[in-house]
Amino acid sequence: MSVTIKDVSKDAGVSIKTVSRVINNEENVSESTKEKVLRSVTKLGFKPNKSAQSLRSKRSYMIALLYDNPNKSYLADVQGGILQACKRTGYNLVLQECNHEDESISSSIIEFVNDFKIDGLIITPPLSDMDEFLDDLDNEDIEYSIIAPSTKKASSPYVSSNDYDASYEMTSKIIEYGHQQIGFVKGHNMHSASSLRFNGFINALDDHGIERNFDWIQDGDFSFGSGFNAGENIFSLKNIPSAIFASNDSMAAGIMKSARMKNIDIPDQLSIIGFDDSPTAQQVWPSMSTVKQPVEEMAMHAAKLLITQFDGLTEKTVSKEFKSEIIIRESLHRLI
Amino acid sequence: MSVTIKDVSKDAGVSIKTVSRVINNEENVSESTKEKVLRSVTKLGFKPNKSAQSLRSKRSYMIALLYDNPNKSYLADVQGGILQACKRTGYNLVLQECNHEDESISSSIIEFVNDFKIDGLIITPPLSDMDEFLDDLDNEDIEYSIIAPSTKKASSPYVSSNDYDASYEMTSKIIEYGHQQIGFVKGHNMHSASSLRFNGFINALDDHGIERNFDWIQDGDFSFGSGFNAGENIFSLKNIPSAIFASNDSMAAGIMKSARMKNIDIPDQLSIIGFDDSPTAQQVWPSMSTVKQPVEEMAMHAAKLLITQFDGLTEKTVSKEFKSEIIIRESLHRLI
DNA sequence: AGATACTTTGACAACGATATCAATTTATTG
DNA sequence: CAATAAATTGATATCGTTGTCAAAGTATCT
Numbered sequence: 001m002s003v004t005i006k007d008v009s010k011d012a013g014v015s016i017k018t019v020s021r022v023i024n025n026e027e028n029v030s031e032s033t034k035e036k037v038l039r040s041v042t043k044l045g046f047k048p049n050k051s052a053q054s055l056r057s058k059r060s061y062m063i064a065l066l067y068d069n070p071n072k073s074y075l076a077d078v079q080g081g082i083l084q085a086c087k088r089t090g091y092n093l094v095l096q097e098c099n100h101e102d103e104s105i106s107s108s109i110i111e112f113v114n115d116f117k118i119d120g121l122i123i124t125p126p127l128s129d130m131d132e133f134l135d136d137l138d139n140e141d142i143e144y145s146i147i148a149p150s151t152k153k154a155s156s157p158y159v160s161s162n163d164y165d166a167s168y169e170m171t172s173k174i175i176e177y178g179h180q181q182i183g184f185v186k187g188h189n190m191h192s193a194s195s196l197r198f199n200g201f202i203n204a205l206d207d208h209g210i211e212r213n214f215d216w217i218q219d220g221d222f223s224f225g226s227g228f229n230a231g232e233n234i235f236s237l238k239n240i241p242s243a244i245f246a247s248n249d250s251m252a253a254g255i256m257k258s259a260r261m262k263n264i265d266i267p268d269q270l271s272i273i274g275f276d277d278s279p280t281a282q283q284v285w286p287s288m289s290t291v292k293q294p295v296e297e298m299a300m301h302a303a304k305l306l307i308t309q310f311d312g313l314t315e316k317t318v319s320k321e322f323k324s325e326i327i328i329r330e331s332l333h334r335l336i
Numbered sequence: 337m338s339v340t341i342k343d344v345s346k347d348a349g350v351s352i353k354t355v356s357r358v359i360n361n362e363e364n365v366s367e368s369t370k371e372k373v374l375r376s377v378t379k380l381g382f383k384p385n386k387s388a389q390s391l392r393s394k395r396s397y398m399i400a401l402l403y404d405n406p407n408k409s410y411l412a413d414v415q416g417g418i419l420q421a422c423k424r425t426g427y428n429l430v431l432q433e434c435n436h437e438d439e440s441i442s443s444s445i446i447e448f449v450n451d452f453k454i455d456g457l458i459i460t461p462p463l464s465d466m467d468e469f470l471d472d473l474d475n476e477d478i479e480y481s482i483i484a485p486s487t488k489k490a491s492s493p494y495v496s497s498n499d500y501d502a503s504y505e506m507t508s509k510i511i512e513y514g515h516q517q518i519g520f521v522k523g524h525n526m527h528s529a530s531s532l533r534f535n536g537f538i539n540a541l542d543d544h545g546i547e548r549n550f551d552w553i554q555d556g557d558f559s560f561g562s563g564f565n566a567g568e569n570i571f572s573l574k575n576i577p578s579a580i581f582a583s584n585d586s587m588a589a590g591i592m593k594s595a596r597m598k599n600i601d602i603p604d605q606l607s608i609i610g611f612d613d614s615p616t617a618q619q620v621w622p623s624m625s626t627v628k629q630p631v632e633e634m635a636m637h638a639a640k641l642l643i644t645q646f647d648g649l650t651e652k653t654v655s656k657e658f659k660s661e662i663i664i665r666e667s668l669h670r671l672i
Numbered sequence: 673a674g675a676t677a678c679t680t681t682g683a684c685a686a687c688g689a690t691a692t693c694a695a696t697t698t699a700t701t702g
Numbered sequence: 703c704a705a706t707a708a709a710t711t712g713a714t715a716t717c718g719t720t721g722t723c724a725a726a727g728t729a730t731c732t
Contacts, residue, residue: 002450004718015682020720028680047451051390052718055687060387072615076408083433092452094428097419114338115383116428224619253619260621279408280619283560283589285596340688351712356690364710388688391717679728686721697710702703 003046012040023048060117063306064094066109067124071222071250073278074295078124078147081299089307094118100126100190106136113142120144120306122299126190128158145306147298150192157305157319159298163193166291166324167200167275171245173326174273175208178335179243183216185230185255187247191222197247197275216241220251227254235262242271242335249274249281249290256284256331267333277327286330293324339382348376359384396453399642400430402445403460407558407586409614410631414460414483417635425643430454436462436526442472449478456480456642458635462526464494481642483634486528493641493655495634499529502627502660503536503611507581509662510609511544514671515579519552521566521591523583527558533583533611552577556587563590571598578606578671585610585617585626592620592667603669613663622666629660 009016014033021029022037023046040046054060065082069075079093086093096112098105105127112118121144127133129150137144138156146158174182184201187194205212215237218230227246234240235258246252252274256266264270267286274281277292301320308317345352350369357365358373359382376382390396401418405411415429422429432448434441441463448454457480463469465486473480474492482494510518520537523530541548551573554566563582567590570576582588588610592602600606603622610617613628637656644653 006718016718017682017684017720018680021681024720028678030680033680049391049718050452051387051396052687053720054387055385055391055689056718056720058687072412073408075412079431080433083431092430094430095415095419097416116386224615250615250619257619257621257623279560279586280616283586283593283616284620285593287593341690342688352688353690353712354710357711360690364708366710369710385688388717389690391719392688392690394717673732675730675732677728677730679726681724681726683724684722687719689717691716692714693712694714695710695712698708700707701705 002049003044004049005046007044008037008040008046011044012037054117058117059119059310061090062092062094062116062118063120063122063303064096064112064116064118065122065124066096066098066127068098068100068127069124071248071276071278073280074276077295078122078299081296081301082122082303084296085300085303085307089304091119091303091307098127100130105130106133109133110136110140110142113140119310122302122306123147125193126188129190129192143306143309145302145309147302148193157302157309157317159302159305159319160321161193161293161298161324162321163196163324164200166293166326167197167245168204169200170273170275170289170291170326171201171204172208173328174243174245174271174332175204175210177243177271177332179241179271180210181213181216181239181241181243182210183213183218183234183241183244185218185220185227185244185246185251187251188221189219194247201245213241215239216244220247222248222250224250224254227251228258229254231255231258235259235264240264240270242269243273243332244270245273245275247275249276249278249288252288252290252331253280253284256288267331271333272331274331281327281329284331289329289332290327291324292327294322298322338385339380340385341382343380344373344376344382347380348373390453394453395455395646397426398428398430398452398454399456399458399639400432400448400452400454401458401460402432402434402463404434404436404463405460407584407612407614409616410612413631414458414635417632417637418458418639420632421636421639421643425640427455427639427643434463436466441466442469445469446472446476446478449476455646458483458638458642460484461529462524465526465528479642479645481638481645483638484529493638493645493653495638495641495655496657497529497629497634497660498657499532499660500536502629502662503533503581504540505536506609506611506625506627506662507537507540508544509664510579510581510607510668511540511546513579513607513668515577515607516546517549517552517575517577517579518546519549519554519570519577519580521554521556521563521580521582521587523587524557525555530583537581549577551575552580556583558584558586560586560590563587564594565590567591567594571595571600576600576606579609579668580606581609581611583611585612585614585624588624588626588667589616589620603667607669608667610667617663617665620667625665625668626663627660628663630658634658 005016128146149158220226274288274290277290281288281290304317341352464482485494556562610624610626613626617624640653
């Protein structure tokens, strides 16, 4: 049926162990035999049997993506990035949806990893903020890499984005456009990004000598509905701000809808700014100013980070912070 | 380390083969030994080693999702549905992105399936419309189930939606609301859903004695940009329709934007109707009337369909057509 | 040259399950 | 009750790799 190591070894005139050495890039194989074996490998079109490799070496060549994030667009980007890294290295991606409120999350994930001999995990927010969970994984010697961690544990590789800086910069841009009365809608408090984005906003206000107005600062949970509610709250006040910065695009869209229903013109009377650059940002009218993070690239790096660990490649991949991009579209009105 | 069949066989006082028989639900095992074995299995917490099973039985307990669809929300729903079916049956999902324009798609997928011993494929549009590709899979005896097939090959299990009926019904609803001048934007011509939706539209027009105006019928490819262009084309005409039905929500959003830029009021001057009920549909203003398909449910069924084939379960899952739901929101204006 | 160290190679066991086929037990028949 | 058929069970080979460890080949050092 399919070509095995035995076939290759016969063709090359060496032992099966030597073939195994060559295909696993082990040391102590002479150049000449290496060449000989590789010639046979390509000639016969040999591909190692993953199941056998897995059985013997306890590795599955599969990594799993752990997520608990209703944001479909984010998820798709993350997947895309990981898949690119997988394709290049022969790994496979398995999806595992989690519930961060589940008490037994640690044990069920540990069981999953052991059952399928998953080689490593890629962990996304808000799971990346659950320190206890990560500790449990450490205790089981399960390898993982984290996207957007809160506690940057030296022990584990991660990729992060400059949420604080991006938020600070965007807020400064809003101020530069002449806005002095600026509202803010916070994200889900389980996500560390929420506080980073909020702090960036607050500090930018302070540094530019602009007064904080806590009536205009609303809680949210990243959902469209929570944005809508935040809008309702703000628009029921006597004074409303001239701009509202939401911690993500969905909430910004919710505010937009709420404003429309109150006949508040966007952007003439009110500027709205989001975060993420989701597809919606370009599909609403007016199109939304927002912050774009290189999510796909980040995810690809996270996957490389993980694979590097157990493949022991020569070029070491290291933890890295990625830079966001400020995108100005029609929803941000210039006052001066 | 982990519990093996050998441990169970010792504990139960039977041979390993008998344990294997029990866990695989094979025939010809007496009730008493079956019970004895199952007691040991739960007592020791035995889980069969997937790699070993896979090596010996040539099955991987993995199914793959084949996709080439830029619609992230659709993809996420499909994944969600499949994962639910997988969780219940112990299978795992692997993602495989394809390019339907790739000449070598058949060979690369066949190679992928053989390499990883993938048990079966779930095929989504537009790949589900590539008959040659499906024939190639048949020749290799690769099992698959199809979401939204064009040619309903009796040989292969599928799930489908009533695109034609839904489109017919939505068009009738638009007419019922008093619209006599209705435009249409077609979907990507590789997708069989595109012609089904178009035919439903045309036949509803005819049946209600409404004239077709081909200036108002535009080609599109399901992208926001193509919807925007379609809008530009229609709005440059002397007469514009009072409603436009787009073959999906992204294109509808594109038309909306184009209309806004021409200061055409939605929905007072122009009604816009989409298809899919993507998240955007609720996040734009006015929120969009659209057709919702039970994508997640369909995908779950497709996965069950596939797993049934090689697991030979007692209750046979069969191919099925799912019903869509007409959702009326603000973007459809009532004229009468 | 002989002793020693290091590099390269291969024979064979092992991973943990299923497949084969023969042995044993139980049921059925004349 | 013996003969035969059918159901149940187990000993052992097997899947295709990697791991262990010893043997063979080369290089280096007195």
